[in-house]
Amino acid sequence: MQSAYITTTGRAALALLVAAIVGPVILWISEIAFWTLRNRRPDFAGWPELIATIGALVAIGTPMLSLFLLFVGFPAWLALDVTGRRSWRWLVATGALLGFAVSLWIKVALAYVPSPRNTEGFQDGLVFDYEGAVVATPAGITAHGWWTALVEALPSALACALLGLVIWRIAYRRIAPT
DSSP: OOOSEEOOHHHHHHHHHHHHHHHHHHHHHHHHHHHHHTTOOOOOSSHHHHHHHHHHHHHHHHHHHHHHIIIIIHHHHHHHHHTTOOSHHHHHHHHHHHHHHHHHHHHHHTTTSOOSSOTTSEETTEEEOTTSOEEEETTEEOHHHHHHHHHHTHHHHHHHHHHHHHHHHHHOEEOOOO
């Protein structure tokens, strides 16, 4: 299968470096926008606190996203490149799928951890969400917990899809006709 796009090692490395730097910003902006759209009042006093929070989250998120790119994203991208799937559609779809899957896994794995904002988040073996609904019991995650995890994984999928597009745009060039 002949692809219309080609990359070099240098452009691929640059794309991954840019993704590691820009990715956390895209991810946290999508998360904050999602929570705002869900009509949840953000717990920020104003713009300075919001910017400081984004800065702190980016500082924490950059190493985490770099590890995600190294151990999950890069092998998937390499597999796509080797098989000739170099269209932006492949990278966007793969980014969305991997972002959704990893975010869902993290949210489900953290379902048993009480929320730092909700001191009553862990009572009698039950875990509650921000609205007071039970998301996990000692027997496992409830249906509401699964639904919440699925919905809350969407911003990460969107951010990783956008990140796939950024990687594709930096890394690939159209093959010149001969």
